[in-house]
Amino acid sequence: MKNIYLIGVGLIGGSFAIDIKKHFSDTIMYGISRKETTLDEALSLNLIDKKATIADLQNADLVIISIPVDATVKLLPTILDNIADHTLVIDAGSTKEAICKVVENHPKRRNFLACHPIAGTENSGPSAAIPNLYVGKTNIICEVEKTTFKLQEKALQLFTAIGMRIRYMDPVAHDKHIAYVSHLSHISSFMLGKTVLEKEKNERDIFDMAGSGFASTVRLAKSSPAMWTPIFKQNKENVIETLEEYIHNLQHFKELMQQENFDEIYNEMENTNYIKQILNGIK
Amino acid sequence: MKNIYLIGVGLIGGSFAIDIKKHFSDTIMYGISRKETTLDEALSLNLIDKKATIADLQNADLVIISIPVDATVKLLPTILDNIADHTLVIDAGSTKEAICKVVENHPKRRNFLACHPIAGTENSGPSAAIPNLYVGKTNIICEVEKTTFKLQEKALQLFTAIGMRIRYMDPVAHDKHIAYVSHLSHISSFMLGKTVLEKEKNERDIFDMAGSGFASTVRLAKSSPAMWTPIFKQNKENVIETLEEYIHNLQHFKELMQQENFDEIYNEMENTNYIKQILNGIK
Numbered sequence: 001m002k003n004i005y006l007i008g009v010g011l012i013g014g015s016f017a018i019d020i021k022k023h024f025s026d027t028i029m030y031g032i033s034r035k036e037t038t039l040d041e042a043l044s045l046n047l048i049d050k051k052a053t054i055a056d057l058q059n060a061d062l063v064i065i066s067i068p069v070d071a072t073v074k075l076l077p078t079i080l081d082n083i084a085d086h087t088l089v090i091d092a093g094s095t096k097e098a099i100c101k102v103v104e105n106h107p108k109r110r111n112f113l114a115c116h117p118i119a120g121t122e123n124s125g126p127s128a129a130i131p132n133l134y135v136g137k138t139n140i141i142c143e144v145e146k147t148t149f150k151l152q153e154k155a156l157q158l159f160t161a162i163g164m165r166i167r168y169m170d171p172v173a174h175d176k177h178i179a180y181v182s183h184l185s186h187i188s189s190f191m192l193g194k195t196v197l198e199k200e201k202n203e204r205d206i207f208d209m210a211g212s213g214f215a216s217t218v219r220l221a222k223s224s225p226a227m228w229t230p231i232f233k234q235n236k237e238n239v240i241e242t243l244e245e246y247i248h249n250l251q252h253f254k255e256l257m258q259q260e261n262f263d264e265i266y267n268e269m270e271n272t273n274y275i276k277q278i279l280n281g282i283k
Numbered sequence: 284m285k286n287i288y289l290i291g292v293g294l295i296g297g298s299f300a301i302d303i304k305k306h307f308s309d310t311i312m313y314g315i316s317r318k319e320t321t322l323d324e325a326l327s328l329n330l331i332d333k334k335a336t337i338a339d340l341q342n343a344d345l346v347i348i349s350i351p352v353d354a355t356v357k358l359l360p361t362i363l364d365n366i367a368d369h370t371l372v373i374d375a376g377s378t379k380e381a382i383c384k385v386v387e388n389h390p391k392r393r394n395f396l397a398c399h400p401i402a403g404t405e406n407s408g409p410s411a412a413i414p415n416l417y418v419g420k421t422n423i424i425c426e427v428e429k430t431t432f433k434l435q436e437k438a439l440q441l442f443t444a445i446g447m448r449i450r451y452m453d454p455v456a457h458d459k460h461i462a463y464v465s466h467l468s469h470i471s472s473f474m475l476g477k478t479v480l481e482k483e484k485n486e487r488d489i490f491d492m493a494g495s496g497f498a499s500t501v502r503l504a505k506s507s508p509a510m511w512t513p514i515f516k517q518n519k520e521n522v523i524e525t526l527e528e529y530i531h532n533l534q535h536f537k538e539l540m541q542q543e544n545f546d547e548i549y550n551e552m553e554n555t556n557y558i559k560q561i562l563n564g565i566k
Contacts, residue, residue, distance in 0.1 A: 210464040225552035269508035
């Protein structure tokens with residue numbers, strides 16, 4: 001896989017570039033982006049070696065798409081139209097159903113592997129790219145059976161080389177579960193940030209009182225709206241369901257407070273403490 | 284301050300012990316706890332040098348109380364009854380109004396300094412104590428004017444030595460603002476943990492899908508119910524108010540999703556992104 005084309009050169013694409021170059025030194029990394037300034041930044045950070053366009057994709061051994069999920073749904077068919085027979089195309093979107101759906105009947109469907117690497121930070125853009133982002137992280141692959149076996153193998157070699165674990169999943173199940181373990185966290189964090197900002201807007205220095213617990217809980221509220229709005233849009237039904245359950249649980253906690261039922265509040269927390277064991281498994 | 288008595292030898296008290304011993308090598312650290320096994324653990328971890336009881340407090344130069352806030356309210360008058368005239372008593376509770384109130388007319392009120400060090404982790408007990416926990420952290424001091432000037436000075440020397448910044452605040456204002464920047468974070472985290480655990484209880488391996496974002500957002504759900512239940516109880520009115528605003532904001536977000544008003548969802552997130560600048564100031 002000599003010629004790799006990154007469509008999107010931000011945190012996700014850029015971090016792939018850094019680790020792939022480390023393990024495959026003969027790689028030539030090409031960057032494609034809507035914005036010329038983003039490509040210039042990626043060049044200056046040595047994430048990419050050359051600028052390119054969609055029309056150049058015939059030359060690609062591998063195409064990595066890491067742009068907002070609405071842009072992926074729009075662009076993926078055109079990307080497949082432009083590749084060669086031996087080209088592998090992977091994406092990195094946080095939703096999988098719409099992306100799999102849009103290419104289900106494409107003549108080059110077997111060149112595409114739908115992926116969701118569970119990795120990232122709250123930062124975005126080329127300057128957010130970091131080495132070893134994917135080490136020990138899970139890559140969820142959907143509809144693996146729809147990709148040519150040879151290209152599956154290629155992809156697995158690459159993911160293994162950069163230290164990823166692989167899980168296979170159905171796109172509908174992926175979108176449902178990821179709403180709980182990722183999308184809801186982002187909303188809870190954004191709304192927590194909003195609640196505190198609204199209250200404290202006239203008393204900015206109150207934030208001196210905030211400690212590492214607050215920082216950890218609202219960290220995701222720094223995430224990119226351009227990336228997250230399309231995710232919520234594509235996963236609307238599942239996200240609304242998680243929100244309803246979350247609001248219900250908060251409401252119940254509030255009622256226990258109003259009833260001064262602190263024994264039950266203790267139990268609520270103790271039952272959830274069990275999450276320790278689960279979190280120990282997450283890097 | 285040679286003879287220091289820790290009432291409570293967990294994360295907060297134990298971490299004070301580690302750093303005070305580092306800076307004041309002639310200190311003898313005494314431990315007081317309801318549980319003998321906790322004192323044994325603190326001894327074996329070298330957090331304390333000797334076991335003690337409330338009856339020994341006449342010998343104390345400094346008493347540091349770091350036990351759940353309901354226990355502090357109950358025990359503080361007795362502690363003040365037992366100290367010598369030169370003894371300084373500080374607490375570390377996450378609520379301040381009830382604690383200040385219970386000693387307002389105590390003859391030894393001027394020996395007490397009400398403190399809230401904004402520092403901690405989600406862990407608890409003697410083994411959770413760590414060095415440098417307080418470096419660069421804020422210590423909120425309430426009703427400073429009610430403490431003898433000489434003992435204020437002693438306390439400030441100590442806090443400065445271990446690297447803390449000081450802020451002065453009224454206890455009522457403290458409890459109101461801390462509900463937003465600390466107590467609400469804990470509830471949002473506990474309820475997020477609960478929501479995901481409920482959904483995924485039969486599919487434990489789904490947590491393989493959870494990434495660092497989820498881990499960060501639910502980290503506080505590992506916190507001790509024994510510590511947090513009394514905090515919520517003492518700060519009931521403020522906590523209910525924050526919960527109502529938080530639930531309102533989540534409800535509004537859900538309605539925007541249902542109305543497919545994704546432009547407004549984008550704006551909600553973009554407006555909250557502003558929290559980046561604030562978080563940059565938090566360690």
